Amino acid sequence: MTDLLCTSFPDWEERLILFHSGDLPLEERETFTEHLASCAACTALLAEYQGIDDLVRRSFTPKRPLELPQDFAQAMESQTEERQCVDPGNCNQSIDVVQEAALIVEETQRQWKKSVITTMRHLETSSWYPSVSVVIRILHEKQTRHLSDLLRSVPAVVTEIIVVGRFLPQEVDSLLQQLPSNVRIIVQTGSGKTNALREGFDACTGDIIVTLDANGTTHPGEIPRFVDKLMEGYHFAKGSRFIEGGTTNDTRLIHRLGSYLLSRFVRLLFAVPLRDACYGYTALWKDCLNDLELECDYLGTGLEALLFLRKFDCDLRIVEVPSVEHPSLDGESKWSFRYVWDMLQVLVRTRVAGKISDTHQGMYVEILPNWI
Amino acid sequence: MPTGMSDAELVKLARKRDGEAFRMLVELYNERIFVYLSGCIGRTEEVYDLTQRTFFKAWCNLSQLHDGSKFKSWLYSIARNEARDWLRNKKKKAPIESWEQLELQGIFVSRPGPEDEVTEADFFERVLAELSPNYRDCYLLQMQGFKLAEIAEILGISTKTATTYVCSVRRRLGEEYRRLQSDKNTNAERDVKS
Numbered sequence: 001m002t003d004l005l006c007t008s009f010p011d012w013e014e015r016l017i018l019f020h021s022g023d024l025p026l027e028e029r030e031t032f033t034e035h036l037a038s039c040a041a042c043t044a045l046l047a048e049y050q051g052i053d054d055l056v057r058r059s060f061t062p063k064r065p066l067e068l069p070q071d072f073a074q075a076m077e078s079q080t081e082e083r084q085c086v087d088p089g090n091c092n093q094s095i096d097v098v099q100e101a102a103l104i105v106e107e108t109q110r111q112w113k114k115s116v117i118t119t120m121r122h123l124e125t126s127s128w129y130p131s132v133s134v135v136i137r138i139l140h141e142k143q144t145r146h147l148s149d150l151l152r153s154v155p156a157v158v159t160e161i162i163v164v165g166r167f168l169p170q171e172v173d174s175l176l177q178q179l180p181s182n183v184r185i186i187v188q189t190g191s192g193k194t195n196a197l198r199e200g201f202d203a204c205t206g207d208i209i210v211t212l213d214a215n216g217t218t219h220p221g222e223i224p225r226f227v228d229k230l231m232e233g234y235h236f237a238k239g240s241r242f243i244e245g246g247t248t249n250d251t252r253l254i255h256r257l258g259s260y261l262l263s264r265f266v267r268l269l270f271a272v273p274l275r276d277a278c279y280g281y282t283a284l285w286k287d288c289l290n291d292l293e294l295e296c297d298y299l300g301t302g303l304e305a306l307l308f309l310r311k312f313d314c315d316l317r318i319v320e321v322p323s324v325e326h327p328s329l330d331g332e333s334k335w336s337f338r339y340v341w342d343m344l345q346v347l348v349r350t351r352v353a354g355k356i357s358d359t360h361q362g363m364y365v366e367i368l369p370n371w372i
Numbered sequence: 373m374p375t376g377m378s379d380a381e382l383v384k385l386a387r388k389r390d391g392e393a394f395r396m397l398v399e400l401y402n403e404r405i406f407v408y409l410s411g412c413i414g415r416t417e418e419v420y421d422l423t424q425r426t427f428f429k430a431w432c433n434l435s436q437l438h439d440g441s442k443f444k445s446w447l448y449s450i451a452r453n454e455a456r457d458w459l460r461n462k463k464k465k466a467p468i469e470s471w472e473q474l475e476l477q478g479i480f481v482s483r484p485g486p487e488d489e490v491t492e493a494d495f496f497e498r499v500l501a502e503l504s505p506n507y508r509d510c511y512l513l514q515m516q517g518f519k520l521a522e523i524a525e526i527l528g529i530s531t532k533t534a535t536t537y538v539c540s541v542r543r544r545l546g547e548e549y550r551r552l553q554s555d556k557n558t559n560a561e562r563d564v565k566s
Contacts, residue, residue, distance in 0.1 A: 017538050023520045045546075052545050053515045056500075059493035060410035066402045066423055 016042055020049050131159040132227055133206030133286075136214050137196040138165030143214040146329040148178055150212070154220040157227060158210075164188050164200040201289055210283040216329035218281040225321055226283035234319045235288045239281030245322030246276075258340055265344070269351050274320075278343075281323050383440030386431075394434075397443065398427050404516055405451050411500050411512040412455035415493065422458060426451045445526050448516070452509060452526070459505075492552075499548050503541060510537035511545075 018024040019032050036042050134154065138144055144165075151161060161183045163175065172185050186203050188196050201209060208230055212218045218239065226237040241248045242263065248256055259278045266277040377385075377396070385393035406423045413419060429450050437446050500508050506527060513523045524534040 013539055013543070014535055017514075017535060017542065018520065021514050021518070021520055021538075023535075048546050048549075049542060052542075052549060055492055055549075056411065056496050056515060057407055059496045060407040060415065062403060062406045062420070066406060066420065 012042060013045070016045055016049070020046060129157070130207035130227065130231065131205070132157050132208045132210060132223065133160040133162060133204035134158050134210045134212055134220070134223070135162045135164065135197065135200035135204065136212050137193060137200065138163060138167075138214050141171070144171070144175060146216055147175070147214065149329065150214070150216050150220065151180060151183065155223055157224055158182075158220070160184065160204065160206050162186055162200045162203050163214075164196045164203075166191075201286075204286060207286060208283055209286055209289075211280055213280050217325050217327070218279075219324065219326055222281070222321075222323055223283070225323075226281075229319050229321055230283055230285060236284040236318045237282065237321050238276070238318060239279050239323030240276035240320040241279055241323060241325050242275045243320055243322050246324060248325040249327050262340065262343060266347060269347055276320070279323065279325065378441075379443040380440035383434070383437065383443045387434050387437075387440075394431060401444070401447055402427065405447065408448065408451055408512050408516055409455055410497075411515075412452070412505075412508060413458055414497050414501060418458065422451070422454045426454050429454070445518070445522055448513060448518075449526050456505065495548070495552055496545075499545060503544075507537045507541050510534050511541040514538050 015024065015028075015032060019029065019036075024032060036046065136147070136150075138147070147163065154161065159182065161180070163179070163183060164186045166188045167175070167185065172187065175185055176183075184203060186199055188199055190196075190199070197211065200211075208227055210223050210226060212220060222239070226239070229237040240246050242260060248259070259276070263275060263277040267274050377393075379397065379400075382393045382397050386397060402423060405426055406419060409419045409422050409426070413422070426447065430447055433450075437443060500512075503511075506529065509527055510523055513526065514520065518526070520534045520538065521531050523538075524531040527534065529537075
């Protein structure tokens with residue numbers, strides 16, 4: 001359409017766009033209008049702009065009439081009725097009432113809530129107790145040595161234990177012989193902690209999923225606390241060492257300090273009321289997994305923090321539960337300069353890329369001040 | 373309700389819980405918002421919901437809009453946020469669907485004859501989906517009659533940047549469209565020969 005070039009202006013395309021959008025100053029507009037009469041290139045390009053705009057507009061025009069939502073119409077009707085009986089001077093209060101009603105309607109539209117509401121109703125009318133699945137990720141062979149000790153502390157409320165790791169076939173057989181019958185071994189097909197958790201979550205059949213660390217730092221005896229909080233109506237319970245009732249028995253000051261500072265950093269970076277970003281003790285309703293898209297590209301580094309933030313992003317109701325961190329059974333720690341550096345990189349990259357939205361800032365979160 | 377009232381006047385009335393005034397605003401902008409959202413997320417059934425949600429949110433938050441004359445920009449900002457949230461949640465760009473899928477869904481009513489129109493719609497959807505969000509927003513807003521300064525304000529960028537973005541998108545759309553037309557002509561010639 002326009003293989004021609006305009007030689008009158010060096011920035012003729014920009015000028016044409018300004019002219020097209022009406023942004024060109026009046027005096028320049030007149031000059032440019034005169035120029036258009038004699039310039040084939042500009043005329044053709046302008047026609048192309050208009051032609052394409054028309055085509056785009058026509059392509060995206062609705063093919064059926066747009067209707068107002070039912071809820072909106074109801075809100076409109078209710079406010080109109082209200083208007084007839086309320087003192088006109090009291091408008092602001094009425095607007096607030098309508099707005100509040102509208103927000104409630106919007107809130108109840110959220111699909112994720114339905115499942116939990118159903119569960120809560122069920123809980124109110126019966127003595128039903130949810131089935132609980134525990135997911136433990138095994139990083140290396142050494143951690144399997146302590147697995148029996150760890151599983152001995154698992155309370156009776158747990159119905160299923162999923163152990164995920166990159167096992168060899170003979171290791172699977174050996175583990176199945178050593179471990180209780182309610183333990184299922186999942187051989188990880190991918191790599192990284194995110195992938196392990198995803199595969200573990202997929203294998204879970206329980207109503208509630210709890211994640212534990214294989215090195216014994218997260219004590220299974222605390223699971224009922226988490227389950228109780230979920231049964232109170234929360235979607236996600238996150239263990240925290242830095243709130244009242246929680247603590248860490250990690251004797252290395254550098255680890256404690258690093259963990260605390262990283263948590264503060266996350267809090268600052270994402271503006272969420274998060275006390276403990278680097279702790280993997282979590283519990284959530286399995287239904288809520290649909291709202292949570294774990295991303296494999298993080299490969300585990302900083303996952304605890306991102307998992308938590310992602311839940312903020314999904315608008316889930318979250319509670320921080322005090323938890324006591326125990327010394328690692330294998331004497332090893334994930335903490336290293338490399339770990340901290342990777343985590344910082346992931347967090348900053350996530351913030352810059354906007355992978356976690358700002359919408360979480362007004363979301364509900366409750367920090368339990370005192371558990372015991 | 374007298375017709376021909378300005379946005380500011382309608383907003384003023386709507387803020388006083390005048391449902392009819394807001395309904396007029398909806399009627400004035402709903403198609404434009406629909407076009408904008410379709411450009412952002414693609415021609416899916418969700419666009420109808422997002423359009424409704426945009427007006428619903430506008431109604432709920434009308435008290436926060438202090439300058440009624442800025443209603444249009446404000447409304448598009450809401451629509452833009454809705455589109456971004458939708459894209460973010462769905463973790464995908466604007467969908468590109470096949471002709472068969474579109475027919476099965478019954479979203480678009482086929483008119484007798486102008487099949488080219490659907491091809492062009494697919495084409496524009498694809499080109500827009502390939503653009504980065506700011507570029508796409510700039511173009512779609514300019515197409516909706518916004519001045520570049522207004523676009524810059526909505527998107528939080530400079531006017532110069534907005535101009536560059538629009539220029540770039542228009543150039544690309546033009547090139548791609550010319551290529552489409554050229555392919556079509558070649559195919560038509562081949563059909564005639566065969």
